[in-house]
Amino acid sequence: MAIPTKKPDKKRRISESTIHRLSLYYRALTLLEKENYETVSSKELARREKLTPAQVRKDLSFFGSFGTRGLGYPVNELKNKIASILGIDRTWRVALVGVGNIGSALVSYKEFMKQGFQIVKLFDNDQRKIGSNHKGIIVSDINNLEKELKEAGIELVILAVPATVAQYIVDNVVKAGVKAILNFAPVNLRVPDDVYLRNENMSMELEYLSFALVNNLSQKRVNEG
Amino acid sequence: MAIPTKKPDKKRRISESTIHRLSLYYRALTLLEKENYETVSSKELARREKLTPAQVRKDLSFFGSFGTRGLGYPVNELKNKIASILGIDRTWRVALVGVGNIGSALVSYKEFMKQGFQIVKLFDNDQRKIGSNHKGIIVSDINNLEKELKEAGIELVILAVPATVAQYIVDNVVKAGVKAILNFAPVNLRVPDDVYLRNENMSMELEYLSFALVNNLSQKRVNEG
C-alpha cells in the first residue's frame, strides 16, 4: 500500500470570490506598505476590507502559508506574493477599442498602468478620431484591427464601443488571437471557450441599489468590491 | 391546531446573484420585445444570457408565478414585473460628484436615464468647472453639497472623485440623508448600516482576467455580468 503524500496532486479550484478578494487584499496591502507597516494580522486586513479574519486566512491558505503564527503576515512579502498570483507582477499589453466617452476616460486613467495594464493601442472607426493623439497614443483605424493587434502583441482588449457593434468587434479581436477581453457594452457577447470575457455592467449596480431602496434590504454587506 | 397557510409569512431572503440576474433578464426581455416576441421560455431566456433554464425559473419563482405551463413567459408583462421588482418602473433623482474623466462620461450616458436614473445635479470643487454646463446641468460648488442634495430631493449619489477625498464626501452625502451610493473610487468607504453602498471596481475585473491568463483557468463561465 502506497503511503499517501500530503497533497496528492490535488486540483484546487479557486472561486471567483476568492480572486476578487485577493484584489482587495492587494489594495489594502499597498496602503499598509505606504503606512510603513511591517506585518499585518488577518484581523486587521479583514477590518480594512470589511471581511472576516477566517475568510482572509482561508483565501490565502489556498495558495500557501505566508504568515507567521503569533505575528501575522509580512506586508511587503504578501503583497508581492499576491501580485504574482494575480499575474500583475508584470506588464500586460492592452488595446482599447472605442475612444468615446468612457474610452477616453479609461485612457487617461493612470492607475491601470501602475497595476501593470499598459494601454498601448487605440482603435476607432470615426475619421475625426483616427490619427488623433490621446495621451501619446495615435488612434488607429478599426479596419487594421486584426493586423495591428498581432503586430503590437496585444494580450488584453478593452471594449468601449456601442452595444450594436460589440459582437462584430469581438469576433475580430478573437481572430487576432487575443484571449482576454473586458467589455463595457451592455450585451452578452459570444466568445470561444478559450477566451476570457468579463463584463463591466454599471446598470447592474444601479439597479441593485434601486432594488435595495424599494425593498428596504437589511444591510449586512451590500458589496465586497 | 391551526391549519397552516401555504406561505406563513415566510421571510424570503433574495440573494445578490438573483438580483443581478434579474438585471440580465430585464435586458434580454427589452431586446425580445424589440424583436416582437410575445412569449419566451426559460430555455430561450437562459440561452441569451448564458444561464440555465432551471436557474431562470427558480429566480422568477421567488417573486411569483409569471409564466404559463407549456407556453413560457409573456415578454412584455414579465419585463414590467421585473422593472417593478427592481424599482426601475419609476424615476430616481441622482446626483454625481466629481465631474472629471469618468464623471463626464457618465453624465453623457443616455442609457441611465432610460433606465430611470436621472442625473439632475453635478458637484465639483474645481473653480473652472463650477458654473459650467454639462448636458444642460450647471455644476454646483461642493461646498453647497448637503444643502443642495436636500433641496433637490436626491435619492442616489454617484461618486467619481479621487480616492483621497471619497470618505470625506461620503460623510457629507450621508448627512444629507441620501441612502444609496455608487462609488467609483478604489477605496473601502464607511457608511452607516442604513445606507446602501456599491462599488464599481474596474481594476478587479482586469486583475481577474490577468489571473485567468496566467493560470489557464478552465473556462466554464467566467462572468455573468
Add this chain to the structure above:
DNA sequence: AATGCCATGTGAAATGGTTCACAAAACAGT
C-alpha cells in the same frame, strides 16, 4: 371531451462557499 405535448413551478439533492474552533507554531519575557 379526450389525448398528447410542452414548459412551468418547486421540493429535494447536490454542490459550493463561509464560518467555526482548535491544534500548532512562533515570539517575548522571565
Add this chain to the structure above:
DNA sequence: ACTGTTTTGTGAACCATTTCACATGGCATT
C-alpha cells in the same frame, strides 16, 4: 529553558445557492 500569549492554518460543520427531476397545469388538435 520554560511559560504565556498571540495568531496562523485548516479540517469539519454549517449555511447558501444551484441543479435535478417530476408532478402539475394549460394549450392545441382531433
